[in-house]
Amino acid sequence: MAILDPADMDKDLSVGEVAERSGVAVSTIHFYESKGLIASWRSSGNQRRFPRDVLRRIAVIKVAQRLGVPLATIAQALKTLPDGRTPTAEDWKRLSAAWKADLDERIAVLTKLRDGLEDCIGCGCLSLGECPLRNPWDELSEDGPGPRLLDPRR
Amino acid sequence: MAILDPADMDKDLSVGEVAERSGVAVSTIHFYESKGLIASWRSSGNQRRFPRDVLRRIAVIKVAQRLGVPLATIAQALKTLPDGRTPTAEDWKRLSAAWKADLDERIAVLTKLRDGLEDCIGCGCLSLGECPLRNPWDELSEDGPGPRLLDPRR
DNA sequence: TCTTGACCTCAAGTGAAGTTGAGGTCGTAT
DNA sequence: ATACGACCTCAACTTCACTTGAGGTCAAGA
Numbered sequence: 001m002a003i004l005d006p007a008d009m010d011k012d013l014s015v016g017e018v019a020e021r022s023g024v025a026v027s028t029i030h031f032y033e034s035k036g037l038i039a040s041w042r043s044s045g046n047q048r049r050f051p052r053d054v055l056r057r058i059a060v061i062k063v064a065q066r067l068g069v070p071l072a073t074i075a076q077a078l079k080t081l082p083d084g085r086t087p088t089a090e091d092w093k094r095l096s097a098a099w100k101a102d103l104d105e106r107i108a109v110l111t112k113l114r115d116g117l118e119d120c121i122g123c124g125c126l127s128l129g130e131c132p133l134r135n136p137w138d139e140l141s142e143d144g145p146g147p148r149l150l151d152p153r154r
Numbered sequence: 155m156a157i158l159d160p161a162d163m164d165k166d167l168s169v170g171e172v173a174e175r176s177g178v179a180v181s182t183i184h185f186y187e188s189k190g191l192i193a194s195w196r197s198s199g200n201q202r203r204f205p206r207d208v209l210r211r212i213a214v215i216k217v218a219q220r221l222g223v224p225l226a227t228i229a230q231a232l233k234t235l236p237d238g239r240t241p242t243a244e245d246w247k248r249l250s251a252a253w254k255a256d257l258d259e260r261i262a263v264l265t266k267l268r269d270g271l272e273d274c275i276g277c278g279c280l281s282l283g284e285c286p287l288r289n290p291w292d293e294l295s296e297d298g299p300g301p302r303l304l305d306p307r308r
Numbered sequence: 309t310c311t312t313g314a315c316c317t318c319a320a321g322t323g324a325a326g327t328t329g330a331g332g333t334c335g336t337a338t
Numbered sequence: 339a340t341a342c343g344a345c346c347t348c349a350a351c352t353t354c355a356c357t358t359g360a361g362g363t364c365a366a367g368a
Contacts, residue, residue: 027357045364047315096275107264113220114257121250181327199334201345
């Protein structure tokens with residue numbers, strides 16, 4: 001099938017077309033479908049057919065991944081949308097704002113870690129109880145019992 | 155054996171003692187040894203005995219991990235030390251300075267990502283070619299062909 | 309008709325950083 | 339003498355996000 005034939009512009013997409021247009025591998029698309037992140041119907045010959053908005057869904061997934069959001073969380077977020085619809089601009093605003101908060105948190109943790117490291121490079125002590133890098137239980141990062149935010153790569 | 159008997163202060167440590175004093179699991183110590191991060195000799199009864207400086211080595215490993223350095227890299231760094239000695243304050247200064255650069259880089263990437271996201275939350279476009287979040291090939295993070303720094307969780 | 313290419317399913321492999329379990333040994337306290 | 343805890347090895351399992359491979363189907367072009 002010719003790619004980008006103008007007459008086909010509103011037709012659903014095969015898995016290969018989705019792969020080409022979204023930049024992800026075919027196997028990844030299968031995988032996302034198995035995880036419920038995207039959906040397809042089947043042609044008479046049992047081939048997947050994707051509505052065009054799958055491209056936007058994949059875009060959202062990819063951006064969320066760059067933000068460090070795990071696939072399972074992305075899947076959950078997408079399921080909160082009415083009818084499992086593809087995120088509108090409004091939906092995206094809500095989702096991305098939430099994810100941005102996690103990102104902020106992670107940046108804050110890493111920044112504190114860096115500052116602690118800066119203080120510590122000179123001393124070379126690494127002494128337990130004195131060195132802020134040694135035990136994660138101080139203000140460097142709220143750890144210990146209690147709720148835990150998005151894994152800050154501790 | 156009583157723990158912390160003053161008479162034993164200069165003896166080598168069993169794996170259980172190392173675990174207790176370093177706060178890592180026994181299985182983790184086995185694992186680190188298998189990866190060449192630490193070393194031990196064996197007692198007459200085939201039990202591991204660790205020189206005391208293993209505690210400092212483990213401290214270095216743990217801090218490096220918090221910085222996001224993969225174990226394989228830590229292992230390599232430790233091997234660059236003469237005789238595979240445990241890092242001195244001077245060694246630590248050198249190693250941690252290098253790792254701090256990676257950390258800085260990661261923070262910079264995440265910060266740019268956040269800024270891009272901030273600009274994008276309002277628009278909700280996610281349009282390829284316009285949205286800075288969509289393609290990682292712009293100044294957001296130097297990708298594409300060429301050397302690649304420490305994986306910025308793309 | 310035959311071959312090619314895109315597609316299908318399902319199972320298994322990858323790598324990081326360990327954890328868990330089975331089955332066995334060592335040494336000491338009772 | 340025996341029980342107990344700490345130790346031993348080795349293999350297999352875990353999670354995440356996929357990739358790879360084997361074996362099979364389907365439709366179109368030469």
